[in-house]
Amino acid sequence: NAGVTQTPKFRILKIGQSMTLQCTQDMNHNYMYWYRQDPGMGLKLIYYSVGAGITDKGEVPNGYNVSRSTTEDFPLRLELAAPSQTSVYFCASSDDRDDYGYTFGSGTRLTVV
Amino acid sequence: GNSVTQMEGPVTLSEEAFLTINCTYTATGYPSLFWYVQYPGEGLQLLLKATKADDKGSNKGFEATYRKETTSFHLEKGSVQVSDSAVYFCAQGRGGNKLTFGTGTQLKVEL
Numbered sequence: 001n002a003g004v005t006q007t008p009k010f011r012i013l014k015i016g017q018s019m020t021l022q023c024t025q026d027m028n029h030n031y032m033y034w035y036r037q038d039p040g041m042g043l044k045l046i047y048y049s050v051g052a053g054i055t056d057k058g059e060v061p062n063g064y065n066v067s068r069s070t071t072e073d074f075p076l077r078l079e080l081a082a083p084s085q086t087s088v089y090f091c092a093s094s095d096d097r098d099d100y101g102y103t104f105g106s107g108t109r110l111t112v113v
Numbered sequence: 114g115n116s117v118t119q120m121e122g123p124v125t126l127s128e129e130a131f132l133t134i135n136c137t138y139t140a141t142g143y144p145s146l147f148w149y150v151q152y153p154g155e156g157l158q159l160l161l162k163a164t165k166a167d168d169k170g171s172n173k174g175f176e177a178t179y180r181k182e183t184t185s186f187h188l189e190k191g192s193v194q195v196s197d198s199a200v201y202f203c204a205q206g207r208g209g210n211k212l213t214f215g216t217g218t219q220l221k222v223e224l
Contacts, residue, residue, distance in 0.1 A: 033211070042202070042216035043157075058211075090156055094212075099164045101147045101204070102212060104156040 002026050006091050006105035013081040013112045021076040021108050023091035031094045032074040033102065034058075034066065036087040043090070049074055081112045115140045119203050119215035126193055126222050134188040134218045136177075136203035144205040146170075146179055146186040147212070151200045160188075160201070193222045 007022045025032065030051045035043040045058030049068040063085060065077040074093075078085060088109050092102040120135040138146065145164045149157040161170035166181035175190045186203060200219045206212035 043214050045211065048211060092157075099145055099162055101145070101149075101159050101162060101206075102157075104149075104158070106156045 004091055004093055004103050004105040006108050008108060009106070010109045011111070013078075013110065015081060015083065015112060017081050018077070018079050019081070021078070021089055021110075023074045023076065023105060024072050025093040025103070026072065027093060027095070027103065028071060029093035029095050030071065031096070032068065033092045034064075034074070034076045035090045035092065036060065037090060038087050046076065083112050086110060086112045115144070115205060115213045117203050117205055117213050117215040119218050122217070122219040124218060124220050126220070128195055128222055128224055129192045132188070132190040132193045132197075132220070134201055134220070136186045136188065136215060138184050138186065138203075138205045140205055143181070145207045146177070147204040148175070148177055148186070148188050149202040149204060151202065151217070153199070157202060193220070195222045195224060198222045
C-alpha cells in the first residue's frame with residue numbers, strides 16, 4: 001500500500017534548467033494536487049486536477065506546468081528554474097468522500113542556485 | 114470565501130503541559146474539518162477529523178470538537194511529549210473539493 005509516491009526526494013538545479021517532479025498514487029483517487037511550502041510558511045496550491053485530462057491553476061501557477069494523462073500520475077514541470085522556486089513540493093490526492101481529506105507524499109526538496 | 118485561521122506560533126511548552134491550538138474557519142455550508150501534523154523533514158499526515166457539528170475527532174491523545182456556533186475546531190492534548198514537537202495544520206473542505214489550510218502552528222515541547 002504505497003499511497004502517494006514522489007520522486008526525487010532532493011534536487012539541486014541551476015538557474016534556467018528544467019525538471020519534472022514525479023507524483024504517483026495507487027489509490028485510484030480522482031483528485032490530485034501540487035503544493036509548495038516555503039520555510040516557515042504554510043502550503044500554497046500550484047495546480048490541481050479533478051480527473052485524467054483535466055487540470056486547473058491554483059494560487060501560484062506561474063513558472064510551472066502539469067499534465068494528467070492517467071488517474072495515477074500527476075507530474076509537475078518546472079521550466080527555466082529560478083531561485084524563487086527553491087521550496088519543498090508536496091503532491092497530494094483525495095477522493096470525493098466528505099471525510100477523507102488528503103493523502104500527502106513525502107515531498108521533494110528543490111534548491112535552485 | 115472559505116478560510117482557516119490558526120493561532121500564531123511557535124508554541125513552546127514543557128513536557129506534560131496542556132496544549133491548545135486555536136483554529137477558526139469561515140465557510141459556506143458545513144465543511145469537514147481536519148488537523149494535519151508535519152514532523153520535521155516529512156509530509157503532512159492526517160491527525161484527526163470531524164465531519165459534522167458536535168463531532169469530536171481524536172487520535173494519539175489529541176482531540177478537537179467541531180463547534181458550529183463558534184466556527185471553531187481547536188486542537189487539545191492533556192499532556193504533551195517531546196515527540197509531539199511538529200507543525201500542526203488546521204484545514205476545511207468536503208467532497209474532493211480543494212482543502213483550505215491554515216498557515217500552520219509550530220509546537221516545541223521541551224523537557
